[in-house]
Amino acid sequence: MxxxxxxxxxxxxxxxxxxxxxxxxxxxxxxxxxxxxxxxxxxxxxxxxxxxxxxxxxxxxxxxxxxxxxxxxxxxxxxxxxxxxxxxxxxxxxxxxxxxxxxxxxxxxxxxxxxxxxxxxxxxxxxxxxxxxxxxxxxxxxxxxxxxxxxxxxxRLLPGVMGKVASGVEESFESGRLEYPHYTRPREWESRTIPDILLGGNHAAIAEWRSQNALRITRERRPDLLAGDRVATAFGAGGRFPEDTRDQNDA
Known part of the structure; x- marks a missing residue:
């Protein structure tokens, strides 16, 4: 069919x-x-x-x-x-x-x-x-x-459009967070280097780094996406979001 x-x-x-x-x-x-x-x-x-x-x-x-x-x-x-x-x-x-x-x-x-x-x-x-x-x-x-x-x-999400299925899963908003930072060659550019952890081959450590940085960026730029997220709350200073962020989310 x-x-x-x-x-x-x-x-x-x-x-x-x-x-x-x-x-x-x-x-x-x-x-x-x-x-x-x-x-x-x-x-x-x-x-x-x-x-x-x-x-x-x-x-x-x-x-x-x-x-x-x-x-x-x-x-x-x-x-x-x-x-x-x-x-x-x-x-x-x-x-x-x-x-x-x-x-x-x-x-x-x-x-x-x-x-x-x-x-x-x-x-x-x-x-x-x-x-x-x-x-x-x-x-x-x-x-x-x-x-x-x-x-x-x-x-872009239709089967067969993107080369890798993961391309449509590991990106902003799919997990309720913004995407982690990306890097590629050259290893150093204008005195800025790729984080060593991404070059070490430890996939578990890389996954953890990506998760933490996705959480950090989301907290800084779109805290509204993290409302009610216990992990995000624990990640914040003092175990909670700043008061002005909580007021915005609770409005």
Whole structure:
């Protein structure tokens, strides 16, 4: 039995933005080999009137324009019904996490809606069960770049895309921590040397060094990832995080 490729359908006003960078490097090679499939559909095909209008002024007044629910609903309905989740790239969505990316990569694919203008009519979000997803606490001109980010994160985890399975496991966020430091040749560069422990061949000691440094970097840069982590708490000075960090995590 032939396994269907991981399938992404993107609904956008700018289909020419795809595959973009996803057509290069590992994701591009995987696309050419049929490990995953991508189709970018023009929302404006379902626009209204001679000019294929897709937006209108916001109810209640205000700046900007809003994508119409009837137009976007028709665009979503044009995609064959299947089990893929329907995602809307939105700054007000739940933050995209590595756990969510891995779950998506293990499914059949995704239908991704790229918003534009001031936003999307709330009724189509409710009526079509769109899951709002954010890639960070900032606003972009549209959902296309965010969709590229999400797709890249998913595609790289598909079987056969990366050379080594461990490449997708031993990295930031997979274990709830940031990744440990990496080094390669030359052994010395601008008076900076590779830590001796990494060159000694003691794999247990190397694993311990990597674990401790991953914990150190996470504590310094993203203490929010370590909330409730007993090992991380013991690692901190005095057996606990500084008070300002605890206040942030407990907020």
């Amino acid at each position: 032939t396994t269907r490729p991981w399938h992404a359908t993107v609904l956008t006003l700018y289909p020419e933005m795809f595959p973009g960078p996803l057509g290069l490097s590992l994701s591009g090679e995987a696309l050419a080999r049929g490990i995953w499939a991508l189709e970018a559909r023009q929302i404006r095909e379902h626009g209204l009137g001679r000019h294929r209008a897709v937006d209108d002024t916001p109810a209640g007044g205000g700046a900007g324009m809003v994508l119409r629910c009837d137009v976007l609903g028709a665009a979503i309905d044009s995609v064959a019904a299947d089990t893929r989740p329907r995602l809307l790239m939105s700054p007000r969505g739940r933050p995209l996490t590595q756990a969510r990316v891995r779950a998506l990569s293990e499914g059949a694919g995704a239908v991704i809606v790229c918003g534009r203008f001031e936003g999307v009519d709330e009724r189509v979000i409710e009526g079509r069960g769109l899951e709002e997803v954010s890639i960070g606490d900032y606003v972009l001109s549209g959902g296309e770049i965010a969709a590229l980010v999400l797709l890249d994160a998913c595609v």
